[in-house]
Amino acid sequence: MTAARSALAGLRHVGLGVPDLAKATAFYEGIWGLYRVAEDTGVVFLGSVGSPEPYIIRLRQAESQRVDVISFAAKSATAVDALCESLGRAGVRIVREPGVQDSPGGGYGMRFFDVDGRLVEVSADVRPKPFRALELGESVPRKLSHVVLNSTDVHATVEWYRTHLAFRLSDWLSDRMAFLRCSEEHHCLAIAQRTKVSLNHVSFEMRGLDEYLRGTGRLVRHGHKPLWGPGRHSAGDNTFSYFADPHGNVVEYTTELERIVDEDAWQPRIWPATPEWYDQWGTAGGLEDLFALDSVTQQDSGLWVPAPI
Known part of the structure; x- marks a missing residue:
């Protein structure tokens, strides 16, 4: 089928x-x-x-x-x-x-x-703006990669997006985070199990590994310590460096996200929620800073309230 x-x-x-x-x-x-x-x-x-x-x-x-x-x-x-x-x-x-x-x-x-x-x-039918290929060493985001949302019932939220928007399931991280796609890219949306409905993070794709690390270094030099990273995930096989913006929103630099080219042959995997699978490289360090920020994140104040624009 x-x-x-x-x-x-x-x-x-x-x-x-x-x-x-x-x-x-x-x-x-x-x-x-x-x-x-x-x-x-x-x-x-x-x-x-x-x-x-x-x-x-x-x-x-x-x-x-x-x-x-x-x-x-x-x-x-x-x-x-x-x-x-x-x-x-x-x-x-x-x-x-x-x-x-x-x-x-x-x-x-x-x-x-x-x-x-x-x-x-x-x-x-949105009109595209002018754009260009990023140059070698140019360490700015190439595009938006994905967004991860926190839910108090990850299975119900995942089922909603699969049923109503026909997202396809790529992988699970244990039973606490699901990765969803609507194209060849492993995920443009993921849903995580948390105690509050809120934003988990927004991810930006870089040109390549060198540019991803250069961008990570630029944030560090400007006094923004990574919440977690640099490292490489298992689900999606993409790199990661997480930072907090001035309001505590978590943003990520990433690159080399896995692509699923044979849609019909793909079987979702379940990755263990253990350190060696959180970070294949073993370079990212602990999750303490990321978890600390998550623990003080409030439930999204915009739920069921349309944005004014």
Whole structure:
């Protein structure tokens, strides 16, 4: 049997509400390596020189920290309409019916809440911005790689995304984190079991190993100690270096994410949650800093509340 194919093509951008827009913008536009594509009152759109996506991070001045929106690309406008119809039949709460978007790149999209109350956007026909291939040694993000979300019921959340958005299961880390894909890339979305519904991390893909390590070093030289890394995961086989942005959101530099080219032959694996599988290289050190930040992370204040823009 042919494996189920999603109407989605990948991850577009993540929108974050932040209490201090200037401080967050300085981080992402400065040492993290993005650039300002557009801005309006209280909102900044940041893109990558290596990506045709109009922007990959949106920052909005907000009273409290929250995830505003997680945006995925649909394969066509027809797919957006079909998705809206199927979600509506399933009782999913539609926040914005399909229509023309007024954000950078425009396009045709819709918004809805997932099972945990996060705002999800799906869009098509977005105008690409100019981009170029990154040069050797250029240690800035090439594109958005993936986003990981925390759930209080990982199995229910995973089932929701598989049922309603046709994500495919790539792997499990024990029974506490599932890796989901909608293209050849091992995952653009992962769901982790936690005690609060919140953002786990946002990951940015670098040009290659050298550029990934150069970027990691730049953050260190600017006084940002890695929460965990550098190292190499088992699930996805990708490298990792995790840092905290000025508001405690965890962001990751990564590269060399596994690709699944034979969709129908792929069998999801279950990786042990042990140190040698957390980090194949054994270079990342302990998880104390990452766990410490996670333990004080509050539940997302934006659940079931549409972002104002």
